Amino acid sequence: MSLIRHQGGWIIAFTVLVALMLTIVPLPQWLRPYRPEWAVLALIYWGMALPQRVGVGAGWATGLLIDVLKGSLLGQHALALTVVMFLTLNLHQRIRVYPLWQQALSVLTLTGLYQLLVLWFEGITGQRTGGWQYWMPSVVGMLLWPWVFMVLRDLRRRFKVT
Amino acid sequence: MVLLVLASVLLMTLDHKQNHLETLRSGLQVVVYPIRYAVNLPVDIGRWLSESLTSRQTLLEDNATLRSDNLLLQARLQKFADLEAENRRLRALLDSSLKVLDRVLIAELYRVDLDPYKHLIVLNKGRGNDAYVDQPILDAHGVMGQIIQVGPLTSTARLITDPSHVLPVQVNRNGLRTIAVGTGNLRLLELPYLPNNSDIREGDLLVTSGLGRVFPPGYPVATVTRVARDPGAEFARVEATPAALLDRSREVLLVWSGRSALAEPGERRAAAAGATPPESQP
Numbered sequence: 001m002s003l004i005r006h007q008g009g010w011i012i013a014f015t016v017l018v019a020l021m022l023t024i025v026p027l028p029q030w031l032r033p034y035r036p037e038w039a040v041l042a043l044i045y046w047g048m049a050l051p052q053r054v055g056v057g058a059g060w061a062t063g064l065l066i067d068v069l070k071g072s073l074l075g076q077h078a079l080a081l082t083v084v085m086f087l088t089l090n091l092h093q094r095i096r097v098y099p100l101w102q103q104a105l106s107v108l109t110l111t112g113l114y115q116l117l118v119l120w121f122e123g124i125t126g127q128r129t130g131g132w133q134y135w136m137p138s139v140v141g142m143l144l145w146p147w148v149f150m151v152l153r154d155l156r157r158r159f160k161v162t
Numbered sequence: 163m164v165l166l167v168l169a170s171v172l173l174m175t176l177d178h179k180q181n182h183l184e185t186l187r188s189g190l191q192v193v194v195y196p197i198r199y200a201v202n203l204p205v206d207i208g209r210w211l212s213e214s215l216t217s218r219q220t221l222l223e224d225n226a227t228l229r230s231d232n233l234l235l236q237a238r239l240q241k242f243a244d245l246e247a248e249n250r251r252l253r254a255l256l257d258s259s260l261k262v263l264d265r266v267l268i269a270e271l272y273r274v275d276l277d278p279y280k281h282l283i284v285l286n287k288g289r290g291n292d293a294y295v296d297q298p299i300l301d302a303h304g305v306m307g308q309i310i311q312v313g314p315l316t317s318t319a320r321l322i323t324d325p326s327h328v329l330p331v332q333v334n335r336n337g338l339r340t341i342a343v344g345t346g347n348l349r350l351l352e353l354p355y356l357p358n359n360s361d362i363r364e365g366d367l368l369v370t371s372g373l374g375r376v377f378p379p380g381y382p383v384a385t386v387t388r389v390a391r392d393p394g395a396e397f398a399r400v401e402a403t404p405a406a407l408l409d410r411s412r413e414v415l416l417v418w419s420g421r422s423a424l425a426e427p428g429e430r431r432a433a434a435a436g437a438t439p440p441e442s443q444p
Contacts, residue, residue, distance in 0.1 A: 032278040075173030
């Protein structure tokens with residue numbers, strides 16, 4: 001059991017790391033507002049599939065890393081991701097059995113909430129953000145969700161992450 | 163859950179109000195350093211490949227251009243030496259403080275994207291190279307921005323076009339002082355607080371005035387591209403294009419200017435705070 005757990009942890013950490021890299025990988029200027037919230041998508045998947053392994057604490061830690069990576073206020077992404085993970089864990093049994101398109105809608109809601117919280121904190125601290133394009137990462141994330149889901153599910157099955 | 167939320171709120175408050183968290187942040191910077199490095203690696207490899215695979219002909223041509231450039235710059239420098247001596251003499255006559263020659267260090271940009279709505283860049287020099295918060299950065303053409311966070315190996319800088327960045331400038335032609343506000347557009351700065359009758363024209367060069375005590379005075383910032391005077395409005399609409407190639411420079415200069423290294427930490431927010439959104443103009 002412990003051996004399997006160990007192996008599983010490695011693959012979860014790896015996917016989150018890749019998601020963090022995708023968060024800052026350089027994109028052309030016109031594409032930049034459309035970058036989905038990769039780390040949030042990955043964590044939602046793991047929280048949904050393995051709620052006993054990836055929880056609120058993992059969300060908080062990843063959010064803190066996003067804060068440092070993006071140079072934003074320390075804790076704002078952490079708090080947003082904590083709330084999102086809390087909801088994911090509460091709803092995981094329901095989301096898990098949804099058809100894929102309905103799952104994508106739930107993911108849209110969750111990432112939208114994440115962005116809303118971040119926007120709220122930025123508003124409190126007096127920073128400006130873009131207009132309607134600000135919400136594009138959630139929409140793109142929703143469109144990419146089936147693909148993210150299948151890739152992560154295959155990874156989970158291949159490496160027998162439990 | 164509640165504990166973590168409280169911790170985040172505490173972190174945000176501390177980080178926003180004071181700078182107690184610099185140690186924590188720089189510790190975490192080390193954690194994320196491999197991520198940044200890995201993202202930057204393909205770019206580095208590509209550059210290395212293209213450098214080592216350039217043909218001899220290209221190298222020879224490069225060499226020739228560089229040599230002629232160097233000659234020109236040397237010639238100009240001779241004149242500058244003379245001017246500098248004269249400047250020093252005049253300043254001594256006026257009894258004003260001697261302008262210290264600024265120490266500079268070349269830093270390279272990490273090729274990573276941060277928040278698309280903020281203009282932040284990551285540099286490969288950190289506390290190990292004596293970089294400090296508020297340090298001005300330049301490129302070959304003008305002012306680029308200032309450092310806002312210093313980690314052990316990297317530092318993060320805010321460009322002058324960031325919507326929350328404000329820079330005290332003056333018109334090189336007549337010394338008119340004003341401030342340049344970032345717009346979120348890499349090719350655009352706004353000068354929102356100039357009255358309609360102020361003496362400013364298209365093509366004027368804006369230089370740093372040194373009044374914020376963050377930037378050393380006299381470095382080029384931007385060129386005025388548009389002046390629109392609306393008799394009904396309180397202020398003229400003045401737009402300028404930054405002189406620095408903000409989105410194209412790969413190497414930047416960190417500047418240590420004698421005075422700002424000693425400036426009080428409390429002054430650092432003076433230059434970056436208080437931005438009025440440019441849309442709210444009448």
